[in-house]
Amino acid sequence: MNMFCYQCEQTAKGSGCTAHGVCGKGPEVASLQDLTVHALKEISRYAHAARQLGVTDDETNVFTIKACFSTLTNVNFDAVDFQRLLQKATEIRQKIGNLYEDACRKQGKQPEDLNLHIDWWKSVNDLNALVDLGESVTIENRLKEYGDDVTGLQELIVYGLKGLSAYADHAQILGQQDDAVYAFVHEAFDYVSREPQDVEQLTAMALKTGAINLRAMELLDAGNTKTYGNPEPTQCRVTPVKGKAIVVSGHDLKDLHELLKQTEGKGINVYTHGEMLPCNAYPELKKFDHLVGNYGGAWQDQRKEFDEFPGAILMTTNCLQKPKDSYKDRIFTSGLVGWPDVQHIDDYDFTPVIEAALAQPGFTEDAPEKRIPIGFAHNTVMSVAENVVDLVKAGKIKHFFLIGGCDGAKPGRNYYTEFAEKVPDDCVILTLACGKYRFNKMEFGDIEGIPRILDCGQCNDAYSAIQIAVALSKAFDCGVNDLPLSMILSWYEQKAVAILLTLLHLGIKDMKLGPSLPAFVGPNVLNVLVEQFGLAPVATVEDDLAECLS
Known part of the structure; x- marks a missing residue:
């Protein structure tokens, strides 16, 4: 089975992964992600048309950004998760389609046929059939039909939407939303689902994606700072402290906050990793004495660093790599992150993470203290x-x-x-x-x-x-x-x-x-x-x- 993916910088030979993703994504998951994007284009057609008639749906809005975020590099590698996502997409498609058609009838309009004419929703209970359908909507097909420039610009817009959706998802988790963001995501997916425009028009839409991403980042900044305070200059420890340990990687501040509350008084030190380093500068997070600092470095070193970490590991949002067998029983995922046979945490109940940390030896002694400056937002x-x-x-x-x-x-x-x-x-x-x-x-x-x-x-x-x-x-x-x-x-x-x-x-x-x-x-x-x-x-x-x- 072949695949084609060129959405990340490390793509094979600098042109595209065709056998297996450099990120660890297999062709089956790649196909399901392509089909998920296709489903989002169809859902967005209905959502965009319904919005022109004054009808919006909160569930459709939130689902769209979550599903889009799920296809971003290093988020979810589990085919079964994508099957569940497509099953939910079927419900959303039916719901928003009905809302659109009802609005048309109420306003005396004839509903348009907005289907993309691949009946993916009929196969959601058959994983193999979904994979086959995903192969029919691969980027390669459009490269052959439209060429490198037009297809590349379409994908530039889609990849911008993936990044935008990540920020919008984090923001809405913290109570910050703006319908203009949802409206644009549906507008843009509708746009790239149709006959492509010329390079100038596609470039304009890509820049508009950047404009709305600025709003999404503003929402997330408001969510983070209103919830956890403005980051302040902090000397963050980057060497281990004696004791039981949990390390948290990814990007999600709420996951870290909930974990800190649940580990308070349990004799477990909590460390950030990767993009979570800045969390040590937020007042409402740093007030927890057992948030002791940062462990390790960037995401690409995690397999070595997690292998050496003598505690439990929690992966939030993206930046997950294929876990080694040596720590697969003590790594956990949350939110949209997934890897086959890795335990997933739902509803912020981190009991399994805590139990795993207590079962591990932890650090046996303090390392020489070293601190670095952070918190200059x-x-x-x-x-x-x-x-x-x-x-x-x-x-x-x-x-x-x-x-x-x-x-x-x-x-x-x-x-x-x-x-x-x-x-x-x-x-x-x-x-x-x-x-x-x-x-x-x-x-x-x-x-x-x-x-x-x-x-x-x-x-x-x-x-x-x-x-x-x-x-x-x-x-x-x-x-x-x-x-x-x-x-x-x-x-x-x-x-x-x-x-x-x-x-x-x-x-x-x-x-x-x-x-x-x-x-x-x-x-x-x-x-x-x-x-x-x-x-x-x-x-x-x-x-x-x-x-x-x-």
């Missing part, structure tokens, strides 16, 4: 913006570099370590997402009390970096592109795609992207991005640094 940086502006005007801060994004295992990412090392001492580094693990344990010092490395947080905290840039541009009475600011971005999966689209929507120019360019962006589309925005692949550290400082 937009609220913190804006509070010292006047000092920063004064230092720039005095010539003591010459330039700002945003060096961050996704990390990964593919060769070439040492570029980001070397770049950070070679940034001059009179420059400040902003960083976010797991790309910061390439250099965040190095010593960079400060410039008159302003740390030379400012960790803005998770990947969604690109919102913070944007707010910081906007605040500085107002302080200097200039456009963001006129600031002494360079963006050196790394990408891996679809949240990074959504963030890039947001930055392009905002008109940010001359960004550098690496370590390689997306396989779904063909040369003609790349030329458009280069001409309009000056987007360029990373080159050598010396050349890129010289260009930024020129």
Whole structure:
């Protein structure tokens, strides 16, 4: 059985995984994910049409973003989970279809036939049949029909929707929603389900995806900060403490909070991992004494790090790799994450995780203490913006570099370590997402009390970096592109795609992207991005640094 997937940076040979996903995704799951996206296009046709008649449905809205998020890289690898998802999609399709047709009748209109004419819903109880249907809606079919540019732009929109849906899902879990986000997701899926438009129109829709992603990140920022407080500068421990242990990876703050409440007083130390590192800076999380710090580094090192971790492991949202047998009995998933034969936690009942932690030896002694600075989200940086502006005007801060994004295992990412090392001492580094693990344990010092490395947080905290840039541009009475600011971005999966689209929507120019360019962006589309925005692949550290400082 073949597959075709080119949605992540580490795709095989830089062009597409055709036998088995580099991420660990097999062709069966790849096919089911393709079919899930197809189902979402059909559901969105009805939802978009119904919304034009004044009818919306909360269940359809939330299901759409959850199902879309489930197809993002490193979230769910379980074929049975996708069968259940498609079974639920069948119910949603029927519900929103009925709502649309009822609205048409009430308004004296003739309902359109909005089906995509592959009766996937008739096969939801037959897993093999679903896999076969998924093979009929593969990206390869559209590549043959429409070519690289049009298909690539369609997929650019879809991958932006996947990243947007991740942020919207996190936000709605924390009570933050905006119907405009749901409306656009349905509009965009409806758009890519139809005969494709030209490159210019498709590019405009991709940039609109970036605009709505900015709103989704704003919602998530509000959800995180209203629930857990604004992150504050914190010296976070990154070496182990003696005692029983649980490590939490992924992105979900609520999962961590609920776990902290349930482990209080049980003699278990809780560690963050990967993108959860910034959680140690939120006041309502750091007040738990048994949240003792961060363990390990970025997601791609988890198989080694989890193998060595003497406790239980909880994976929230994405960034899961195939678990080793050595720790498969003590790793757990929650939310939308799934792996075959790994126990899943429902309804925030972390009893099995706690029991597994108590059954493990834990760390037998304290490691030598080491701490790193975190917690420099937009609220913190804006509070010292006047000092920063004064230092720039005095010539003591010459330039700002945003060096961050996704990390990964593919060769070439040492570029980001070397770049950070070679940034001059009179420059400040902003960083976010797991790309910061390439250099965040190095010593960079400060410039008159302003740390030379400012960790803005998770990947969604690109919102913070944007707010910081906007605040500085107002302080200097200039456009963001006129600031002494360079963006050196790394990408891996679809949240990074959504963030890039947001930055392009905002008109940010001359960004550098690496370590390689997306396989779904063909040369003609790349030329458009280069001409309009000056987007360029990373080159050598010396050349890129010289260009930024020129």
